[in-house]
Amino acid sequence: MKKIDDLFVIESYYSELNMNQFFDKDMKDHIKLLKFERNEYLCREGENMPYFIFLVEGKAKLFKTLPNGRTLLLNFYTPLKVIGDIEIVKNQAASGSIQALSDCYCLVIPMEKAREELITDRKFLKFTCESLAEKLFVISMNSSINLLYPLENRLASYINELSIPIRHSNSKKYINFDENLVSIAELLGSSYRHLLRTFNSLCKKGVLEKDNIGYRVINKELLIELAGDLYKDTTFL
The missing domain is CATH 1.10.10.10 (Winged helix-like DNA-binding domain superfamily/Winged helix DNA-binding domain)
Structure with missing residues (x-):
C-alpha cells in the first residue's frame, strides 16, 4: 500500500466522482489517496479496518473463509465501490477479504474520523443503505451461481x-x-x-x-x- 500525496490527483478524483453527493458535510480535507498494487489486500477478514474506502480505479475480488478453512468467492469489485459500510455501521472487524486484481486506487477516510463525522450524516447513511442493499443482492445472486x-x-x-x-x-x-x-x-x-x-x-x-x-x-x-x-x-x- 502506498500513500499518494498529490493534492491535484485527489481533488480530480473527488470532483470527477462528485463525492459531495455522498455527504451532508464537506469531507475533502479528511480524504487521502492510496494505491494498492496487484495481489495486495485492501482489507483482511477479521482484521480492523483503518480506513473507510472508495475504490475509484482498478478491480478487486471479495472472498470469505468458511468454517472448514476453505475460501469462497463472493464478488468482484469495480469503481465506484465502497468498502467498509458494514464495518462502520456495526463497528466491527472486516467481514471478508478483498484482494486487488490490478493496481487499485482508493480514496479513503480514516475509519475513526468516518465514524465520528458520518454516523449521523443522513446523506451518507442513505448512501450506505443503498450500498448494503446492492451488495446483499449481488452476493445472493453469486451464491446461487456457485450452487446452480x-x-x-x-x-x-x-x-x-x-x-x-x-x-x-x-x-x-x-x-x-x-x-x-x-x-x-x-x-x-x-x-x-x-x-x-x-x-x-x-x-x-x-x-x-x-x-x-x-x-x-x-x-x-x-x-x-x-x-x-x-x-x-x-x-x-
Whole structure:
C-alpha cells in the first residue's frame, strides 16, 4: 500500500466522482489517496479496518473463509465501490477479504474520523443503505451461481474477470492469468481434480491453451459466451 500525496490527483478524483453527493458535510480535507498494487489486500477478514474506502480505479475480488478453512468467492469489485459500510455501521472487524486484481486506487477516510463525522450524516447513511442493499443482492445472486451453474461457466466467468492482456504478445487474442489453481478451486467451490478436468475441457473447445507458464485465453469471444453474466459486479452509481 502506498500513500499518494498529490493534492491535484485527489481533488480530480473527488470532483470527477462528485463525492459531495455522498455527504451532508464537506469531507475533502479528511480524504487521502492510496494505491494498492496487484495481489495486495485492501482489507483482511477479521482484521480492523483503518480506513473507510472508495475504490475509484482498478478491480478487486471479495472472498470469505468458511468454517472448514476453505475460501469462497463472493464478488468482484469495480469503481465506484465502497468498502467498509458494514464495518462502520456495526463497528466491527472486516467481514471478508478483498484482494486487488490490478493496481487499485482508493480514496479513503480514516475509519475513526468516518465514524465520528458520518454516523449521523443522513446523506451518507442513505448512501450506505443503498450500498448494503446492492451488495446483499449481488452476493445472493453469486451464491446461487456457485450452487446452480456448471463449473465450466463459473470458471469461464472467473477467468474473464481476472485475465490481463499480455503487452508483448504477437496476438491480441492471447490473454494470460497467473492465479494459483488450488486457490481457484477453493474460491469456486470445486475440487482440484474437477477444476483440472474443466480446464482440459476449455482447452479442447479452443477457449484456452496450456503452455509452460500456465493457461492462456486464445478465444476471448467464446470465453465471454461461456461466462455469460456470471459474477458480474453491478452498480447503482
